[in-house]
Amino acid sequence: MTIYLFYFLSFLAILSGLMVILEKNPIHSVLYLVITFFAIAGHYLLLNAQFLFAVQIMVYAGAIMVLFLFVIMLLNLNKEAEPHKNNAMKFAAVIAAGLLLLVFVAALKGTSELPAPQESVGDIGLVKNLGKVLFKQFLLPFETASLLFLAAMVGAVMLGKRDTK
Amino acid sequence: MSAIQTIPVNLYILLSAVLFSIGVLGVLFRRNAIIIFMSVELMLNAVNLLLVAFSSYWNDAAGQIFVFFVMVVAAAEVAVGLAILVMIYRNTGSTDIDVLNKLKG
The missing domain is CATH 1.20.120.1200 (NADH-ubiquinone/plastoquinone oxidoreductase chain 6, subunit NuoJ)
Structure with missing residues (x-):
């Protein structure tokens, strides 16, 4: 199922x-x-x-x-009429992405057999358990992320503002 | 019970690789900057999916915390990126990335 x-x-x-x-x-x-x-x-x-x-x-x-x-x-x-790359560029893009996928699949085939998955103990995906890990083990990255958000917000407002000169 | 007990993790790796390649294809294939942004989001989601799959596989919550941080970075990136895009549209009148070739020697 x-x-x-x-x-x-x-x-x-x-x-x-x-x-x-x-x-x-x-x-x-x-x-x-x-x-x-x-x-x-x-x-x-x-x-x-x-x-x-x-x-x-x-x-x-x-x-x-x-x-x-x-x-x-x-x-x-x-609008429907929007710029498109020419056919040679499209072909090259498809080849490049296809080769990337080929490398991924080949790397996957080359790996040895993975061990069996761990037996699940409780629900690690629930907010109760994730919160414990986030605020104990990852407290500094969490606070840094808030700084990143503040910087992104200020940057977006600055960029989006119309020049009034 | 988690799906990782019944579905081999190789299938998740394969799915993520395909989704990531579709994102790369989108970045190379299109000239509209908004579609390129969406393709970047698709790549980030492919990585997120693999992180969650391995987090479930090893029964380790750290992987899901990392997905949380990737989402934070993605949200910040979209906010700044779309602001830049609006500014580009204001200055050039289109979102075609081939118009932006001033750095070409």
């Missing part, structure tokens, strides 16, 4: 991921990207990462996608 769910979610993620880059209209690309994020969120749920499932839906499918849609509509990019 789980394996069929895995194959379904993987198929959905890969198909909509491909549609993101093949779709000509940027609005459709964003909507396909939302489907990809939901499929990956489903994978998180299968892997018992319930907290990350919620965060994925809220941050990616919610906040980041709204930001993308907002910018696309603000810039009025929803």
